[in-house]
Amino acid sequence: EASAKIIDGKAVAKQIRDEITAEVSRMKDAIGVVPGLAVILVGDRKDSATYVRNKKKACDSVGINSFEVHLPEDSSEHEVLKFISGFNDDPSIHGILVQLPLPSHMNEQNVLNAVSLEKDVDGFHPLNIGRLAMRGREPLFVPCTPKGCIELLHRYDIDIKGKKAVVIGRSNIVGMPAALLLQREDATISIVHSRTKNPEKITKQADIIISAVGQPNMVRGSWIKPGAVIIDVGINPVEDAKSPRGYRLVGDVCYEEACQVASAITPVPGGVGPMTIAMLLSNTVSSAKRAHNFQ
Template sequence: MAIIIDGKQIAKDLNTQTQQRVATLAQQGIVPGLAVIIVGDDPASAIYVRNKHRKAVKLGIKSVVRELPATISQAELLEIVQTYNHDDSIHGILVQSPLPVGLDEQAIVAAIDPAKDVDGFHPLNVGRLLANLPGHYPVSCTPRGIMTMLGTLNEHLRGKQAVVVGRSMIVGRPMAAMLLNADMTVTIAHVHTKHLSDLTRTADVLVVATGVTHLIKGNDIKRGAIVIDVGMDRDENGKLTGDVDFDAAVDRAGAITPVPGGVGPMTIATLMQQTVDLCEWSEQLGSN
């Protein structure tokens, strides 16, 4: 039986640290501020945004949720991003994705001040991560949270094989960059990858982010591997499940994340951590 990586508990510990950092900032009269922009009425997005807002408020972070109609124009949305860019009480700006059709997500993300880009999606920050530049900059929260989870396992990653299934800008690509920066040998798989099972069986660390329910079966996993399931999928009964067949995988893996209670809570906790990072960096108060 694999170790079940308790994302909920690791997220709780991270949130406790974040709360302490917020309290220290408060003594200096500083309140970290997060602005979340949500366009249209996608129900899943609405739930995530509400969860983020609740968590921020709980930790003492100022949270502004800006709900906008799907009919908003590109120019109007850019204008709103600009107001937060110039608002000194806001340290992190997040535009919930996906945006309704007709809006150019890349152009919106590029308009965010890179120093306030709490999702780490701005091309400047993506480039810094890919180049493994030193210094302070935000990165995508889901893979950063996964690196935090991997850190709790006290396993050496250097020189080992990583396979990342999925190549999105939010998960797969930044995840591969972070694992490479941790000196792993990284392969990225996607829909055109041939013999996926043969590839995943080579992975000491397997990260799956496809949105395909139970794409990865038990025998696709190397014995003893660390398996990270990013998927937030629905099974045939409408229940939340992952991209990995957990019940089969748990007998093969060395460690595995559950869904729910794995990567999801870490994403939100990392978003809070990174909001406080951005606040501290902007105040030049050092970092962690």
């Protein structure tokens, strides 16, 4: 029978949103400043539009001002850069988020580089990533999804220091920064990617696995050391005739099998997903505090 404890990201995210609500109102009362987040969406991808809508709703729910710019698919990179530059100069904006992916005719690097370091609440600016990688340096912001993974481990009192951690996936937005963060927390890390031979041999040694691949049910029960902690970042639609939409979302980890072996696991949905947005709100408030030297 299943034994793993369920790491309830939805509940933790709610608790964090409540903490942020209190911080936002404390700041407003003390110095009259309301944190502001600007979101730039280009094109008509449905998933991106959903993410942006959810981010706006989340801002509303904690009292953060949000500003959305929605540009048509055929906009020029120059237009996007103009908006970024305007937000960089606007003191009522403390965070700027460019919803990825951008249309293919735009250079993602140019666009991300244009976001002011002080407003890079996604943490994707190369200087923030570089600082994350360097000992003795502090990034101004840490990318939201990996930060949410670590926050879940902290809030469930799961030790990271001295543990063997395996990150599956090495993307700039999840896998790589997750590995850097775990290392900063004194874990010993291995990174598994698409060219790794016998990944299960490596994952089987891990005390902590963070999986960010995008392959449904790739991580089987047999890949997991008994008692390991599993953080499943993957969000993968799989066909499901019984669901009204015709599909449902699953993680990278075969949940039923993992529950028999792991000591704790995040569900999909309701694990890392809600934490990502909570961390975005948290980064935005930190940014506003820093801008106004408010503690």
